Amino acid sequence: MDIYTELALLAVAYILGSIPSALIIGKLFYKTDVRQYGSKNMGATNSLRVLGPKAGFAVFFLDVFKGFLLVALFTLNIIEAEPTHFPIITFGIFSVIGHIFPVFSRFKGGKGVACTAGFILAYAPWCFLIGLGVFILTLVITKYVSVSSLCTILSMLISSFFVNTLNAQAPDWYFTIFCSILTVALFISHRKNIVRLINGTESKFSFKSKTK
Secondary structure, eight states: OHHHHHHHHHHHHHHHHHOHHHHHHHHHHHSGGGGSTOOOSSSSHHHHHHHHHHHHHHHHHHHHHHHHHHHHHTTTTTSOOSSSSSOOOHEEEEHHHHHHGGGGGTTTOSSSSSHHHHHHHHOOOOHHHHHHHHHHHHHHHHHHEEEHHHHHHHHHHHHHTTGGGTHHHOOHHHHHHHHHHHHHHHHHHHHHHHHHHHTOOOOOOOOOTTTT
């Protein structure tokens, strides 16, 4: 695959990630701009809190799909020519960047958790399943989405060291480096949540909509 095709696909990945699922669903079906309620974040968690479980899960699956699609086209060999200038994970990273800094909504999007989950599902399914298990278990125990998200990325960072070694291959250092950077980025993006957790003011997970 030539460099121009790969650059075009990176642009596609960014634009795909930029599609504001929460904004579209909120305005189209609920006549509500989620940026004006709750945490004012355009992610699945705020959509769930503001609009209710149906909207929240719809936004979650759409955001997962944004990260999943292009990486899956490579890993499933639907796009046969493997990129030579960029690792496959680069296309997932660009979709996550698009989700966090979307060109369609003034570069203010979500925190990138669901989109990242989709990318990892396509690239390293076992790592995704471990993270999903940690997320669900932590959420059940603590009722905090923020704690669950941070524990999930830590579990993925640890499991990233074993993505290829289970198949007797060399570790995938690109993926481990990505998970390391992502861990730091998520802790930074959740800094307000961490402060609220310390102060005991962080909101717990609930299926109830706050606009009703």
